[in-house]
Each structure stands twice: as structure tokens, then as C-alpha cells.
Amino acid sequence: MFLSCQKYNLSVPPGTTPTSTCTIFKCQNPHVSNEHHSILRKHNSKSTAYLLRHLSHKGGGSDHQPIPKPKPSELQDPMPHEEKVKVLELSLVRKRTPQFPGSIYAQSPSDPDVGSSLPPLRTLFQSNDxxxxxxxxxxxxxxxxxxxxxxxxxFKEALRRGKFGITYINSLVSRLSGFIDYIMIEAAHLKKLPQYANSTFNLRAKFIIEDSRVVPLIRWLKHNELTNPRIAKLILMSRGKTDSIWSFAEWLKSLRVKGEFLGVVMLNAGQNILQRNHEELDEIVLYLESNGVRKEWMGYVISRCPQLLSFSLEEVNTRVQFYLDMGLNQKDFGTMVFDFPRVLGYYSLEEMNEKVNFLKEFGLQSTDVGRLLAFRPQLMACSIDEQWKPLVKYLYYYGITRDGMRRMLNIKPMVFCADLQRTIVPKVRFFEDIGVQKDAIGNMLVKFPPLLTYSLDKKIKPVVIFLMTKAGVNEKDIGKVIALGPELLGCHIVHKLDVHVKYFLSLGIRLRQLGEMIADFPMLLRYSTNVLRPKYIYLRRTMVRPLQDLIEFPRFLSYSLEGRIIPRHKILVENQINMKLRYMLACTDEEFNRMVKGIIRKRHRFESGVTNDDTSHPQSDTQGFEHVVTTEDINADVTTLQLFFTKMEVLNDLITAGIVQQHFNELVEKKELLCLNKQNSSSQFVTRHLTCKDRIAIKRANETIRVRTMLGVAET
Structure with a gap:
């Protein structure tokens, strides 16, 4: 490799004595183009830049002017983008990153700041283009x-010190981006204070987190069963002022709001609830207490309807007056708010007025609607278009008029809160399947509206199965039984129906006969056994009627014993009249008295020998009563009269026997009936002259003895 050397002589400023000559050699590869390449290793970049500026300065020599000190931006060579990103990361990281020996940016554990050997960050943001x-x-x-x-x-490290799990921390912090920005801004702002001027960012951030007491707050909210999203939303609502959450929670506790509802109330009471003054909230609470909402109810009301706290006092006053104008007093208003707190603060005034006007279309007055809402305030939670209008059309299809709907609304308002497709339609289809006629379904629903609120699988079907299997009702009559007595579907099988069925079977009634009785009178199974037992005893012992009379007319058990049965029976006994139970009880008092007078009038005419009686009786001999004794009965056997006196002690408790004894005493006084030897078994009774009235008494005694003998009454 060939190297080329270039020699540079340094010029010394005037007035100085050079002690030595410095020569700078530039070695480079001669085959490489002489272009400027950025040097990555720049430990002495400032000195190099200063030297290069000096060498390139114009006008060298002795008249050379002093070299001005270059600006930092001129001393720093342009830095690549990747290098700037690396410097940023090294300057802002939380912990010291591991460095190999000889690294450019040396970071030792003894450095107070991880960026002590890094260039200043301001050098990264100096640009003009x-x-x-x-x-x-x-x-x-x-x-x-x-x-x-x-x-x-x-922040995660602070939560880990608070004994939170890693998964919980990551899930919570991912939802607290706004609170993280608040900590970052406050930590940066804290650097302006003198005591934190030289502290690191991590130290300032830790101080902000500890000062906000957010970690104990998260622990407390989690203890009160708040989920991560709700905790994050509540912290963001505080806008960094977490003390407002603590103070508002203490205020809610003073109103007896339970811990499980504290977070729900704070989240649903409005976005600015944490910034509201507690004195304004106290005024709302006192106003509600003055209108019937008890203090011990206030925590429950606010827990179920926290929207009340988002209103001003004027808005709360308007809503309260809306219900008071419909005739509700303070007691009714207080119980209504306690039963359904949402009725006061959850819905808008326009929606409330619209629902009240819809209820008035059924013929209800404002006071009637007020009483209806006081009894069932859940009506305010129903939708007009989705619930009420489809239900009205469906009921009208089955022949229920507006008056019938008003009756259903007054008796069972919850019918208008039920879901049409899931609750009402399946039950009506079931009634049609078991044989209830379409026109009878409407009458049945109007007669007993609570039927639509019962469970089909848990209540209605088990009762129908019981009536068909245990009560003797056949498949042909089950539709008739349900249509005539829909109240049976509301009776408990074990505690009511089964007890009554066993009672009637214990009287000697067969299962098939019991089914016919229920088909004739379904309400038979709804009366209490304490009411049925005295009536049955009076029927068998006092009235001396056979069990078949009860089977033929089961409605006998529905009439009042003291109010109708006993008074009418006494009238019949006093007038010596016998008639079927159906004609004895199934009429008004005027009709009964008129019928008794007609029978007595006919008897008197018969006794007087008048045969061409032109008066008509309301019932024939076979329908109503046993006709009077004819001339054939006058030739009564003497032994019959003797048997009558033998059975007299057994019949002392019967009114009929008492009447016979009375007639016997009258005959003795008149000396029309002589007893030759009453104690002797061969005694004979001689009749001189017996009137028709006496013959009737004797015949009644014979019939009584015959019935008692059939029942197996022991002789004395």
C-alpha cells in the first residue's frame, strides 16, 4: 500500500516566539480520490475543526489577523442520521447500556449521568435548511x-414495588398513556426548580409518581373489584389530580355507598364529577331527602343511578316536580325512587313525557299514571317502538280491547315490560296447542294477566302435566280447565294442588269423578282445606246429603257457609222443603225467596184439595224438590213409625229429626196418636187421624233412617 505525504507548516500568530516547528503529515492512499469522508472516530473533533479552519484561512503570513473562535455549530461536523438516533437513545435511556472497551461514548458506572461522555443534545437540533x-x-x-x-x-418499576403482577402492570400501563404524558411533563417542568436542577429525569419521574399516590390508589381500586379498563378510565378522569378520587370516595362512603359500587359511581357520574364541589352535591342530597327519599336509602339510590350527581340542583328539581305533578305524595315518590332509581335520573325529560302520554292513550288519567308508576316504575325503562307498540298489536289480534289492556296494565304492569317474542308468544302458542280456543285466550289473559309473567317450562307446563296425570283431567277438557281457571297455573304443585287432590280422594271421590269436577269448576283446587272441610261436614252431617250431590254440584264449596248455605238450609227445613243444591244456592236471595213461597203456596193448595192449580213453579218435581206426600202415603205402615222412634236417639243432632219430634209431641198433645205400650217390644201404635203434615214428617224420618243406614251409622 502506497502512502502519499503532504507537509503543512503552521503559522504562529505575531508577537510569539516559535520554539519549534510543527509539521502535519497527511497520509492517504494515492489510488483513492481526494474526496472528503466523514470520520466516525471524533474524540478530538473540535480541535481538528479548529485546525482545518486555521489552515484554510485566507491571507497567511505575518499580517495575518487573529483567528476568531469558531461557533460550536461550525466546529461540529455534520452527523449522520443513524448517529443522531444513537446519541438520542444513549442520552435518554433509563439505564446504562453495556459498552465494550474502547467505545466512543464511554459510560462508566461511576458517572452520575449516563450521557456524561456524550455530546450535548442541543448540538443535534441546530439546522437552518x-x-x-x-x-x-x-x-x-x-x-x-x-x-x-x-x-x-x-412507572412499571413503581407498580412492581407495589406487588403487582407483570401481566396486570402491562395491561394497565397500556391504557394510561395520558397519565404517562402527565408524569413526563411534570418531571420535565420540575427541572426548573433549584433543588431539582441537577437531578436526573428518572429521579424526577419517581418523585411525581410517589407524590401522586397513584400506586396505593390502584391497589385500593383493585380491592374494590374494579377492572383494568375502569381503573385506567378513572385515573385519566382525575387529570393527574388523584387526590380528588380519594376525597370523592370518602364523600360517597358518608352516604353509605358500598365499596363495590364506588368505582361504578365515580365512572358514571359524569366526566367532571371529580372537579365538582362537594357542597353542590350535598344540596342535591338534602333536596331528595326533603321529598321522601330517606337518608338510609341514599347510598342505594346513588349506587343504582349515579347520573343524579351529574345534574345541577335546578335539573333535579325539574325531574322531581315532573312526578309530583302526577299526584304522587312524598311517601310514594320516595318508595318509587328506591324501587327503581333510574326513573329519576337516567332518562331525558322528553323521553319521560312521551312514555306518559302513551300510557294515557289507554284511558288513564294523570293521577292513574302516577299511581301506576309509583307501583311499577320499571315501565319507564321500556321502549315505546320496540316493546309497547308490538305488544298492543299482538293483544288486539286476540280480541283484547283497550279496556282489557287497561285492566291488564292496572293488575300486572310487568306484562308491558316483558319481551314479546321470548316471553309472551311461546306461552300463547302453548295454550293453543293444549286446546284453548283463540277467542278464549284473550279473555283468559284479561282475567289473569300474571299468567304471562310465569315461566313456561318451570311453572305452566308442570301444572298442566299434574292436572292431566294426578288430578284426573282428560286431554279433551284440559283446554277448558285452563281457560276457565287460569289462576290454577299460579298455584304451587306440592303445597297447594297436590294437597287438595289428596283431600278430595280421601272423601271417597274417584279420580275420574274428580277430573269431571275440576272440568266443571276449576277453582275447586284453589280453596284452602280449612275452608272446604267445614262445608263438607255441614253437607254430610247436618244437611244429610249424599256424596253424589257434591260430585254433581262442586260449586257448593265456593259459597259462604255462614252467609248463604246455613241461612238457606234453615229456611228449607223450617218450611219442610227439599231441593237440589244447584237450585238452592245458584240464585239470588230474591229468586230464592220467591221460589220458596211458590212451593209453599202449591203445598197449601194441594192440602186443601185444590188440584187445578194454575200457578207455575220455577222448577219441576224432578229438578228442584221432593213433592209433598200424596194420599198413597197416608196408609203408612205402623212398623215404620215404630222404627222411627227406635232411631230417634241417633237423629237427635239433626234438625230434621228435631222437627219430627216436634210433630210427634203435637200429636200426643192432640191425643191423635196413642201409644199403648212404648217400652214393650210388641207395642203397637194406633192412628186415629193423621194429617198430611204428619205424614210428611213420618216420610222424612224414614228417608233419614235409610240414608243413615247406607252410611253405616251405628245404632244406639
Missing amino acids: DEDKEEEQEMIMRALEIRRKVTEEV
């Missing part, structure tokens, strides 16, 4: 990104 300005802008953005990464590492 437009292209250089664009490059400088790019370098500034690159420097910010490096600083942001360094700040993230400092």
Missing part, C-alpha cells in the same frame, strides 16, 4: 417517544 428542520422535527418526536418509554419503565 428546510430539510434539516424536517429532520429536526422528526428527531424531536423521536426524543418524545424515547422519553415516554422511559417514563413507562419508571
Whole structure:
């Protein structure tokens, strides 16, 4: 390799005595073009630039002027872009990077700053050309990104000291870019203070993180079951002032807001809730307490509707007055807000007015709507276009009028909150499948609206299966039973229906007969056994009616014992009338009295010998009562009368027997019936003259004895 040497003589400034001659040799490859190449190793770049400037200065010699000191930008040779990026990374990194021996930018562990041997950063941003300005802008953005990464590492290290997991830290920090920028800006601003003028960026960033108490705040929020996204959103809402989160949480605790709802309230109470004054919030709370919302309810109300805290006092007053104008008092308003807090602060006033006007179209007044909302405020959560209008069309298709819908709304408002396709339509289709007629479905829904709120698989189908398998209702009558008694679907199978079925079967009623009774009167299974038992005992023991009468007329158990059964039975006994239970009870008091008078009038005419009675009886002999005794009954056997006196002690508890005893005493007083020897078994009874009334009493006694004998009553 051939080298060429060039000799340069240094000129010494005037007034100095040269002590020696310095010669600079420039060695280069003669085969390489004499072009300027940037030297990567520049330990003495300033000295070299100063020397080259001196050598290229014009007018050498003794009259040479003093060489001015060059500017830093003139001393520094242009640096490649890759070299600038490397200098930025080495200057802004958080930790010292490993360096090999002899590295250009030496960094020793004893250096207080990792960039102690690096060129100043200001030398990287000195440009005059437009292209250089664009490059400088790019370098500034690159420097910010490096600083942001360094700040993230400092923040992650603080979280690791707080005993958080690596996965949790990475997930949380990735959502806190705004808070990371806040730490970076505050750490840079902190350098202006004298006590932090010479401190590193990492130290200033650590001080900002510790001063904000963000790590204990994250620990507390995580303890209260807040997820990473919610914690990040809450910290960003604080705008760096995390103390506002602590103070607002203490205020919520004073209102008895539970810890699991603290984060939810702070997130949903508005973007500026952390910047609001607590005195304004106290005024809202006091206003709600003055209108019926109890203090112990306030935490529950705010937990379920934190939007209340985002309103001003005037807006809250407008919303409260909206409900008070519909006739609600403070007690009803307070319970309504407690039952459904969203009714007050979640919906807009326009939406609330629109829903109230829609409810008024069913014929309800403002006060009626107020009572309806006080009872079921969840109606405000329903959508008019998505829920109410399709439901109204569906009900109208099954023949339910506006009055029927109003009745359904008053009895069970939750029907208008149910989902049409998922809740109502499958149940109506099931009723059609079991045989309920289309026109009967509408009447059934109007009669018992809670039916639409029951579960199809857990409530309705099990009851239908029970009626068909355990209660004796056949497949042909099951639709009729459900249509006539939809209330049966609301009864508990084990505690209600099964108990009643076992009770009726214990009376001697067969399963098939019980099914027919239920088909005739489905409400039979809804009465309490404590109500049924006294009526049955009175029917069998006092009225001395067979079980078949109850099977033929199961509605007997639906009438009041003290209000209808006993009074009417006494009237029939006093007038010696016997009729079927259907005609005895299934009429009004006026019709019953008119029917009894007609029977008595017909009897008197028969006894007086009048046969051409032109008065008509409301019921025939076979339909209503046992007709009076004819002349054939006058020739009663004497042994029948003797048997009557033998059974008298058994029938003392019966009203009928008492009447017979009374007639017997009257006959003895009249001496129309003589007893020759009552104690002797061969006693004979001689009848001198028995009226028709006496014959009737004797016949009733015979029938009573026959019935008692069939029932197996022991003789005394």
C-alpha cells in the first residue's frame, strides 16, 4: 500500500516566539480520490475543526489577523442520521447500556449521568435548511417517544414495588398513556426548580409518581373489584389530580355507598364529577331527602343511578316536580325512587313525557299514571317502538280491547315490560296447542294477566302435566280447565294442588269423578282445606246429603257457609222443603225467596184439595224438590213409625229429626196418636187421624233412617 505525504507548516500568530516547528503529515492512499469522508472516530473533533479552519484561512503570513473562535455549530461536523438516533437513545435511556472497551461514548458506572461522555443534545437540533428542520422535527418526536418509554419503565418499576403482577402492570400501563404524558411533563417542568436542577429525569419521574399516590390508589381500586379498563378510565378522569378520587370516595362512603359500587359511581357520574364541589352535591342530597327519599336509602339510590350527581340542583328539581305533578305524595315518590332509581335520573325529560302520554292513550288519567308508576316504575325503562307498540298489536289480534289492556296494565304492569317474542308468544302458542280456543285466550289473559309473567317450562307446563296425570283431567277438557281457571297455573304443585287432590280422594271421590269436577269448576283446587272441610261436614252431617250431590254440584264449596248455605238450609227445613243444591244456592236471595213461597203456596193448595192449580213453579218435581206426600202415603205402615222412634236417639243432632219430634209431641198433645205400650217390644201404635203434615214428617224420618243406614251409622 502506497502512502502519499503532504507537509503543512503552521503559522504562529505575531508577537510569539516559535520554539519549534510543527509539521502535519497527511497520509492517504494515492489510488483513492481526494474526496472528503466523514470520520466516525471524533474524540478530538473540535480541535481538528479548529485546525482545518486555521489552515484554510485566507491571507497567511505575518499580517495575518487573529483567528476568531469558531461557533460550536461550525466546529461540529455534520452527523449522520443513524448517529443522531444513537446519541438520542444513549442520552435518554433509563439505564446504562453495556459498552465494550474502547467505545466512543464511554459510560462508566461511576458517572452520575449516563450521557456524561456524550455530546450535548442541543448540538443535534441546530439546522437552518428546510430539510434539516424536517429532520429536526422528526428527531424531536423521536426524543418524545424515547422519553415516554422511559417514563413507562419508571412507572412499571413503581407498580412492581407495589406487588403487582407483570401481566396486570402491562395491561394497565397500556391504557394510561395520558397519565404517562402527565408524569413526563411534570418531571420535565420540575427541572426548573433549584433543588431539582441537577437531578436526573428518572429521579424526577419517581418523585411525581410517589407524590401522586397513584400506586396505593390502584391497589385500593383493585380491592374494590374494579377492572383494568375502569381503573385506567378513572385515573385519566382525575387529570393527574388523584387526590380528588380519594376525597370523592370518602364523600360517597358518608352516604353509605358500598365499596363495590364506588368505582361504578365515580365512572358514571359524569366526566367532571371529580372537579365538582362537594357542597353542590350535598344540596342535591338534602333536596331528595326533603321529598321522601330517606337518608338510609341514599347510598342505594346513588349506587343504582349515579347520573343524579351529574345534574345541577335546578335539573333535579325539574325531574322531581315532573312526578309530583302526577299526584304522587312524598311517601310514594320516595318508595318509587328506591324501587327503581333510574326513573329519576337516567332518562331525558322528553323521553319521560312521551312514555306518559302513551300510557294515557289507554284511558288513564294523570293521577292513574302516577299511581301506576309509583307501583311499577320499571315501565319507564321500556321502549315505546320496540316493546309497547308490538305488544298492543299482538293483544288486539286476540280480541283484547283497550279496556282489557287497561285492566291488564292496572293488575300486572310487568306484562308491558316483558319481551314479546321470548316471553309472551311461546306461552300463547302453548295454550293453543293444549286446546284453548283463540277467542278464549284473550279473555283468559284479561282475567289473569300474571299468567304471562310465569315461566313456561318451570311453572305452566308442570301444572298442566299434574292436572292431566294426578288430578284426573282428560286431554279433551284440559283446554277448558285452563281457560276457565287460569289462576290454577299460579298455584304451587306440592303445597297447594297436590294437597287438595289428596283431600278430595280421601272423601271417597274417584279420580275420574274428580277430573269431571275440576272440568266443571276449576277453582275447586284453589280453596284452602280449612275452608272446604267445614262445608263438607255441614253437607254430610247436618244437611244429610249424599256424596253424589257434591260430585254433581262442586260449586257448593265456593259459597259462604255462614252467609248463604246455613241461612238457606234453615229456611228449607223450617218450611219442610227439599231441593237440589244447584237450585238452592245458584240464585239470588230474591229468586230464592220467591221460589220458596211458590212451593209453599202449591203445598197449601194441594192440602186443601185444590188440584187445578194454575200457578207455575220455577222448577219441576224432578229438578228442584221432593213433592209433598200424596194420599198413597197416608196408609203408612205402623212398623215404620215404630222404627222411627227406635232411631230417634241417633237423629237427635239433626234438625230434621228435631222437627219430627216436634210433630210427634203435637200429636200426643192432640191425643191423635196413642201409644199403648212404648217400652214393650210388641207395642203397637194406633192412628186415629193423621194429617198430611204428619205424614210428611213420618216420610222424612224414614228417608233419614235409610240414608243413615247406607252410611253405616251405628245404632244406639
